[in-house]
Amino acid sequence: MDKFIFGRYIPGDSWVHRMDPRSKMLLSFFFIFMIFFANNLLSYGLVFVVLFLAIMMARVSVGFLLKGLKPLLWLMVFTVLIQVFFGAGGEVYWSWWTLQITHDGLISAAFILLRFLAIIMMSTILTLTTKPLQIADGVESLLKPLKVIHFPVETLALMLSLALRFVPTLMDEAQKIMDAQRARGVDFGSGGIKQQVKTVVPLLIPLFMNAFNRAEDIATAMDARGYRDGKNRTKYRELIWQRRDTISSLIFVLSGIILFLIRN
Amino acid sequence: MPITFEKVDYSYQPNTPFEHQALQDINLTIADNSFTALIGHTGSGKSTLIQQMNALLKPSSGVVRVNNREIRPDTNNKDLKPLRKQVGMVFQFPENQLFEETVKKDIMFGPLNFGMSEAEAEEEAIRLITEVGLDESLLERSPFELSGGQMRRVAIAGVLASKPDILILDEPTSGLDPKGRQQIMDLVAHLHENEHKTIILVTHQMEDVTKYADRVIVMDGGRVAKTGTPKEIFNDVDWLKTHHLDLPKTTQFAATLQAQGFQFPEGLPLDEMALAQAISQQISPKGASDHG
Ligand SMILES: Nc1ncnc2c1ncn2[C@@H]1O[C@H](COP(=O)(O)OP(=O)(O)OP(=O)(O)O)[C@@H](O)[C@H]1O
Numbered sequence: 293m294d295k296f297i298f299g300r301y302i303p304g305d306s307w308v309h310r311m312d313p314r315s316k317m318l319l320s321f322f323f324i325f326m327i328f329f330a331n332n333l334l335s336y337g338l339v340f341v342v343l344f345l346a347i348m349m350a351r352v353s354v355g356f357l358l359k360g361l362k363p364l365l366w367l368m369v370f371t372v373l374i375q376v377f378f379g380a381g382g383e384v385y386w387s388w389w390t391l392q393i394t395h396d397g398l399i400s401a402a403f404i405l406l407r408f409l410a411i412i413m414m415s416t417i418l419t420l421t422t423k424p425l426q427i428a429d430g431v432e433s434l435l436k437p438l439k440v441i442h443f444p445v446e447t448l449a450l451m452l453s454l455a456l457r458f459v460p461t462l463m464d465e466a467q468k469i470m471d472a473q474r475a476r477g478v479d480f481g482s483g484g485i486k487q488q489v490k491t492v493v494p495l496l497i498p499l500f501m502n503a504f505n506r507a508e509d510i511a512t513a514m515d516a517r518g519y520r521d522g523k524n525r526t527k528y529r530e531l532i533w534q535r536r537d538t539i540s541s542l543i544f545v546l547s548g549i550i551l552f553l554i555r556n
Numbered sequence: 557m558p559i560t561f562e563k564v565d566y567s568y569q570p571n572t573p574f575e576h577q578a579l580q581d582i583n584l585t586i587a588d589n590s591f592t593a594l595i596g597h598t599g600s601g602k603s604t605l606i607q608q609m610n611a612l613l614k615p616s617s618g619v620v621r622v623n624n625r626e627i628r629p630d631t632n633n634k635d636l637k638p639l640r641k642q643v644g645m646v647f648q649f650p651e652n653q654l655f656e657e658t659v660k661k662d663i664m665f666g667p668l669n670f671g672m673s674e675a676e677a678e679e680e681a682i683r684l685i686t687e688v689g690l691d692e693s694l695l696e697r698s699p700f701e702l703s704g705g706q707m708r709r710v711a712i713a714g715v716l717a718s719k720p721d722i723l724i725l726d727e728p729t730s731g732l733d734p735k736g737r738q739q740i741m742d743l744v745a746h747l748h749e750n751e752h753k754t755i756i757l758v759t760h761q762m763e764d765v766t767k768y769a770d771r772v773i774v775m776d777g778g779r780v781a782k783t784g785t786p787k788e789i790f791n792d793v794d795w796l797k798t799h800h801l802d803l804p805k806t807t808q809f810a811a812t813l814q815a816q817g818f819q820f821p822e823g824l825p826l827d828e829m830a831l832a833q834a835i836s837q838q839i840s841p842k843g844a845s846d847h848g
């Protein structure tokens with residue numbers, strides 16, 4: 293589990309850490325939206341200026357963020373290669389059968405790579421600086437308007453926060469079970485496909501058994517404390533929109549406007 | 557062959573903000589056929605230490621040697637099976653490792669992985685189910701129909717089935733009732749005395765340490781704070797206190813008496829017999845007037 297940086301929270305008290313989760317999520321989406329409108333060097337430059345500003349204000353190290361890219365490395369390599377070999381237009385540098393490397397293909401491959409980097413890094417900043425439960429609270433608050441059409445926002449939010457809360461627990465548990473089975477002679481991740489599939493059983497059965505038992509315990513505990521679905525529950529953690537959220541939003545919107553002015 | 561640690565360091569999640577050095581400069585020797593108790597405050601690195609002994613974790617620097625097999629930071633993950641066969645590991649709450657349809661199959665799982673024949677593994681399962689104190693009729697039941705204590709014994713049988721020479725147990729009695737605890741400890745003592753297995757027991761039960769162990773390793777903050785016989789360890793009352801460790805009840809009682817003026821020239825007694833003897837010597841008719 294050591295490599296799992298994407299999607300983990302690091303405690304801190306930077307500007308970004310202290311922002312409202314709602315504004316962080318909205319601005320992340322806005323940023324991704326912005327990226328798709330960038331289409332020349334200047335506009336990509338602007339996108340990365342905004343990104344570096346966010347990195348600085350979140351006080352996370354760039355090296356650490358780059359590590360977060362690792363799990364998605366192959367996806368990036370694959371997409372970029374497809375662009376390199378199948379992208380058409382402009383001067384042709386090399387061609388063989390249906391494959392060709394062209395000027396436009398290279399440019400769009402580079403841009404796609406930049407998009408990937410920017411999107412993943414911004415979402416990593418979001419998850420590194422926001423507690424999972426804050427994300428759940430934020431989602432609930434943002435989805436509230438959907439209550440008008442009887443969408444079960446609260447139930448969804450509860451499911452989300454329970455799920456987020458137990459992801460680390462389940463990962464720990466999986467690690468422990470794997471260790472126990474390794475000690476009993478299981479080789480995870482080696483041998484042929486058939487052997488590897490076989491090693492999944494001694495991991496998954498105990499994991500599911502524990503998860504079901506735990507789910508039952510939680511349900512009982514919630515019942516015992518009188519949890520009822522769909523009542524207008526008050527919040528222990530209130531989300532408060534602060535000045536820093538307004539300032540950040542202004543910066544992002546401003547960058548968005550500039551981007552529209554400088555793109556082709 | 558003994559187990560030795562030479563300048564072993566270990567860090568969890570190195571090179572991340574979550575990096576945590578859990579072991580620092582560990583130097584140890586654990587002799588064959590010894591019964592070693594590993595004690596220490598919670599988070600002191602006990603579980604991390606024992607996982608070095610079957611290469612579930614590999615040192616960040618330094619060497620671990622088990623039966624002449626070397627484990628170094630760059631040790632290959634392949635062919636660790638012979639090592640893991642020799643070093644049986646009973647984890648905390650081992651009942652979480654059960655998964656087979658029947659108890660028998662689960663006990664046979666380890667031995668079959670280590671290349672034992674089906675017939676031999678089955679023989680072991682039948683022998684072990686009674687050895688761990690369960691009825692043979694349970695062999696064909698699903699492990700998930702058993703009680704927690706029964707499941708734990710099945711799990712222990714599953715580890716013993718591979719016939720390890722070294723048996724490591726991480727708090728094997730936690731969460732059991734007093735009788736269940738006693739039965740597990742009796743089993744461990746039996747394995748030590750009659751089958752001459754090297755035992756390494758991680759525990760918070762100081763009574764078990766004095767009763768069974770011949771050597772104690774005290775961990776504190778990822779370092780070995782002290783090693784010695786139970787007598788040596790438990791006689792340094794103030795030192796134990798500064799390392800957040802309890803005394804066995806008997807020794808605690810004796811220490812209280814000592815503070816009131818009793819004398820224990822042979823050191824604080826570790827069990828009731830020794831305590832009773834020491835007290836009776838001092839409250840003999842002549843001494844009685846001294847202490848009221
Ligand atoms: N997977 C992990 N990742 C990061 N840190 C860990 C991990 N496992 C343990 N640690 C840390 O390493 C230190 C030693 O942990 P370890 O489990 O070895 O302690 P312990 O002595 O067995 O404690 P206990 O008596 O509670 O079982 C602790 O500070 C713990 O927080």
Ligand SMILES: [Mg+2]
Nearest residue numbers: 602603604726
């Ligand atoms: Mg432990």
